[in-house]
Amino acid sequence: MRAGPSQEEIRRQNLGALLRYVHVHGATARSELTTMLRLNRSTIGALTADLAAAGLVGEGLPNQTGRAGRPSLVVRPESERVYAYALSIEVDRLLAARVGLGGRILDQRQADRPRGSAPGDAVAPLAAFVKEMHHAVPPGSRYVGAGVAVCGLVRRADGMVLLTPGGGWVDRPLGAALAAELDGDGTITVGNAADVAALAEYTRGAAAGCENFIYLYGDVGIGAGILAGGRRVTGHGGYGGEVGHMVVHPGGWPCGCGSRGCWETEIGEYGLLQATGRQGGSGREAVLAVLDAAARGDAQAQTGVRHVGDWLGFGVANLVNIFNPEMVIFGGTLRDVYLAAAAQVRSRLNSMALPACREHVRLRTPGLGDDAPLLGAAELAFEQFLADPLASEGEPAA
């Protein structure tokens, strides 16, 4: 219902569009920007000058050109100077990175995380990582914000983490807790790991150019980041995508959520280890050990992996009927399960999904591997910044 934008809003929109283009595509010739953004040459020139004056882009000759004649100048994101902090709270590890405009990881830290610890317990070590990395930031650099990926239910309004696979709850918003620790300016955005991994795969991974796809992320539980029509499906409070709690097996195993037969009881880490007779183990390594045993001919492991692949395909077929996506990406432990049981997944999809709904769907592994949640956390920060890149100068985070 909103009416059209003002001249100043248009200029900001154009600045954001240009900067986003080079953030996603890297160094880009002015001539390509003119075509892709449907703006004339002088407008592109003026916008580039504004962004360069703010230290957000640089201009120069392209690295190489196959053509004769004067080459078009390229516009490059200032990846070394303009950066965000990205943090990822995963089931078994904590990650922190300084990520430059353009998505380049400039610095990185990692630590193991005790299973079942509360998200709040991650605040101090992550803050320590950020402070450490901050000492190494070159003078004249510009901080634009921070993003956090967390395996748990995240309330969009304030980044409160409600529920995690370890069962812990926190009593205050994670973003605020981190901001307090970092003495930062509060531009810390928190998102669910699967949601932000989907954002990363959409920006510069397997789903680039896909407007309708589902990124399934598996660890102890199962979550999904879903894009429909190029927009993230986050739901009213930000909790959308809890596909792991879709009940597929009435009367099945009890789930940590209080229900029974949830999809993640069949295809999560516990379900896989249970199905293959490895109840004792846990963690990504235990999952990989089972898949390895199956690959080497262990009959019990093979039967179990096929069983889990069957349930994986079952749920995927349901989601394909609901969303009619172009692509389903299997991330986290589901990447390995999918690769080991692709035949079962495809068979279920073919027998359970409507032909029209599955017609164009491609099944894929992540383009960004296990870094997707971390890179997505950086995109959360860049997303806000790119909406209005000249709005204000960022404050240092630490």
Added chain:
Amino acid sequence: MRAGPSQEEIRRQNLGALLRYVHVHGATARSELTTMLRLNRSTIGALTADLAAAGLVGEGLPNQTGRAGRPSLVVRPESERVYAYALSIEVDRLLAARVGLGGRILDQRQADRPRGSAPGDAVAPLAAFVKEMHHAVPPGSRYVGAGVAVCGLVRRADGMVLLTPGGGWVDRPLGAALAAELDGDGTITVGNAADVAALAEYTRGAAAGCENFIYLYGDVGIGAGILAGGRRVTGHGGYGGEVGHMVVHPGGWPCGCGSRGCWETEIGEYGLLQATGRQGGSGREAVLAVLDAAARGDAQAQTGVRHVGDWLGFGVANLVNIFNPEMVIFGGTLRDVYLAAAAQVRSRLNSMALPACREHVRLRTPGLGDDAPLLGAAELAFEQFLADPLASEGEPAA
């Protein structure tokens, strides 16, 4: 990635925004338009003048005012002069209406439809209705397009209907077939009944102002129209929302789609009649007869209705975990099932959906009753027109 709009695009956007506002809200004071569209008074005046010159709005004094002083002029949609044709192909009936800007039904026709007939068979009777209504159109009226709601899978690109509850397929796009019959200008948009019913409820029904909701529509089968973040979730090819083929009961009843245990085998018309021991009947009246028997104390009917309500809640809980909606609307036969078994639905929702995902969800019956698909079909036509209302003068449809 698209850059900001040009001056002319902004003007069109503003014209569309103003006209859409009065289309949705009816006669509106200029002062309210100024506030709601965030444009200044002179811009509102100029836009109104342009729209009035094109015969799309009229201006006048408000019908009544409780305040002293000179009242602000109101801008009214020209509902008698500017119209769309709306057609609805439902399982048991065909509906056609002439709908004025603002959503007012100006003329209407209805016929029974034999069950299981192909969508193509509906073309001739619907075209006859349109021609009939067209004779009564006052001189000087303006046709803006036609929309069709159809209970079946609809390909977005061309309006091809792929699959209907009767099982029929058509060999050419329904929109093109209707356009050929009507000698019209081809502005016929086809949509799935649940999708367009959701659009109607969002525009002027129970879901007005709700950005995240699910409209469940039941007849022989079950479909959903889903809005996420204010956008319809239609999927890659337009087939999204086939929630009736979400498998909830592995090894359950065989479904017409070739799978087993689909949600609609439990809660569709057939499932309800089966569960209540009324295998012989069919149609809305048979469903209402069962619910009536349950209300009057028939034990077998009561047990069956509770059983169906339980499965209805089961699937709703899954969808709530996936979409975290603000509202679920029960339309078609599901309206009556929900009203008869609300306790079962709520009980399942409370035991199966995550507290965060169901926290703010409201369960509702449609605001527009059984007219939602028909009114939604009109909105499909208006949606296109309102995107650029002064683009061109419409051609008569027949």
